[in-house]
Amino acid sequence: MNYVEFKELMHKDSSTKGCYEEIEHSEDHSSSQILRSLDFEKEGSGEAGTVTITGFGLTDHYVDNYGKQDAEIPETIMNAPVTAIAPYASNHAPNDNYLRSVTLPKTLKTVGKAAFADCEMNCVTIPASVSEIGEYAFGYSRNLDKRGEDGTETGFEKIEGFVISCYPGTAGEKYAKDNGFEYKLL
Numbered sequence: 001m002n003y004v005e006f007k008e009l010m011h012k013d014s015s016t017k018g019c020y021e022e023i024e025h026s027e028d029h030s031s032s033q034i035l036r037s038l039d040f041e042k043e044g045s046g047e048a049g050t051v052t053i054t055g056f057g058l059t060d061h062y063v064d065n066y067g068k069q070d071a072e073i074p075e076t077i078m079n080a081p082v083t084a085i086a087p088y089a090s091n092h093a094p095n096d097n098y099l100r101s102v103t104l105p106k107t108l109k110t111v112g113k114a115a116f117a118d119c120e121m122n123c124v125t126i127p128a129s130v131s132e133i134g135e136y137a138f139g140y141s142r143n144l145d146k147r148g149e150d151g152t153e154t155g156f157e158k159i160e161g162f163v164i165s166c167y168p169g170t171a172g173e174k175y176a177k178d179n180g181f182e183y184k185l186l
Contacts (some may be wrong), residue, residue, distance in 0.1 A: 016042050017054075018078070040077055049080035055089050067069030075105040087112030087134060090119050104130065111137045117156060118142055125186075127167040133175045138164065 019037050039055035053073060071080060082105050089112065101123040102116065108127060112136030116124070124138050139162035142155055166172025166184040176183035 018042065037131075038073065038077070041077055044080065047079050049078075050083040051077045051080050052084040052086055053082060053089055054086045055091070063182055068102045070103070072103040073105050073108070075107045081105075081107035083107055084110040085115045087111055087114060088117070089115045090117055101125070113137065114140070114142070114156070121160060122159070122161055123163040123165065126167075126170070126175070127171050128167040128172075130171050132170050138162070138175070139179060139181050140161075 017040070038053050041047050041052050041054055043052075044050060056071075056073075061136050064156050073085075075082060083136045085104075085108070101121050102119070102127050103125045104111075104127055106127045106129055108130050110132045111126075111130060111134060113184065114136040115134065116138050117140050120141055126133070126138075136156045139159050140156040141159055158179075160182075162174060162181055164176040164181050165186055166176060166183055173183060173185070175181075
C-alpha cells in the first residue's frame with residue numbers, strides 16, 4: 001500500500017515563496033512521485049502571516065494514475081491561513097483540466113481574476129469568508145479566438161453545466177447570479 005505525505009518547501013532564493021507538495025511513496029520506500037503542488041507566497045510570520053496561492057497543478061503521474069479529481073486547498077500552509085488565490089493561478093497547471101471540482105478553504109477572502117480559468121471543472125464550493133471574486137475566476141475556460149458582439153477578443157467562454165455551491169448573501173452567490181451560473185445554497 002502506498003502512502004502520501006505533504007511537504008512544505010521554501011525556495012532558496014526567497015524566504016517568502018514556496019511549494020506545498022503532495023508526494024506518494026511506495027510501501028517499501030523505493031520510489032516516490034509528486035502528485036499535486038501548490039505554489040505560494042507567504043507574507044508575515046507564523047500565524048500572523050497570510051498565504052496567497054500563486055499557482056497549482058497536477059503532475060502527469062497523478063493524472064495517469066487517478067484521472068479527474070476533486071481538489072481541496074488547505075486552510076493553512078506554514079502555520080498561516082490561506083487567504084488569497086492570485087489572478088491566473090491556473091496558468092501554472094499543465095493538467096488543470098483534470099480537476100473535477102475544488103473546495104476552497106474557510107480562511108479564503110479573495111479569488112483573483114481568471115484564477116481557475118483553464119480548469120474545466122464542473123463545480124466549486126465557495127466559503128462564506130470570500131468577499132472578493134475576480135472576473136472569470138470560476139466557470140470559464142480561456143479561448144483566445146472568442147469574440148464579443150463588438151468583435152473584440154474576450155478570451156473566455158462559459159463552461160456549460162458549471163455549478164457553484166455557496167452561502168446566501170455572499171460574494172459566491174453574487175458571482176453566480178452576475179455570471180448566470182446555476183448555484184446551490186449551503
